[in-house]
Amino acid sequence: MLLEAGSEVAIEGLGVEGTVFGATVLTLILTFEDILLTIEPVRRGVPEIGVGNVIGSVLFSMTGNVGVLTLVATVTIAPSVLSFHLPAIILVTALAAYFMYGGELKRWHGFLLFGLYVAYWIIALTVFGGVPIGD
Numbered sequence: 001m002l003l004e005a006g007s008e009v010a011i012e013g014l015g016v017e018g019t020v021f022g023a024t025v026l027t028l029i030l031t032f033e034d035i036l037l038t039i040e041p042v043r044r045g046v047p048e049i050g051v052g053n054v055i056g057s058v059l060f061s062m063t064g065n066v067g068v069l070t071l072v073a074t075v076t077i078a079p080s081v082l083s084f085h086l087p088a089i090i091l092v093t094a095l096a097a098y099f100m101y102g103g104e105l106k107r108w109h110g111f112l113l114f115g116l117y118v119a120y121w122i123i124a125l126t127v128f129g130g131v132p133i134g135d
Contacts, residue, residue, distance in 0.1 A: 034053070038050045038053045084128065092116050
């Protein structure tokens with residue numbers, strides 16, 4: 001309840017579109033633990049668990065979360081989701097899958113994928129979020 005109330009205040013105060021806030025700021029906050037759960041197995045020498053966590057998280061987000069969301073209410077999809085957010089998800093997920101299909105993930109893959117996420121974040125906030133910039 002606190003997260004929901006705080007999110008509403010942040011969205012109104014910053015003038016950011018709800019979809020943008022959820023896809024960027026809220027996601028970063030909520031996935032911090034998941035990032036640590038992915039990194040730790042890699043650090044301990046069992047990267048397959050980290051990769052499995054990534055795959056499971058993506059699958060659950062696109063099936064479980066969306067499924068539960070639509071069980072609660074009918075959801076109207078904003079035009080920005082169809083024109084920007086969904087294509088971005090499809091493209092970067094396909095790129096990450098292509099890298100995994102090669103059988104070995106390299107450091108440059110990480111730089112590229114993380115850079116694409118940062119670019120997504122910046123574009124989402126500046127184009128769709130109306131980031132307030134002081135005069």
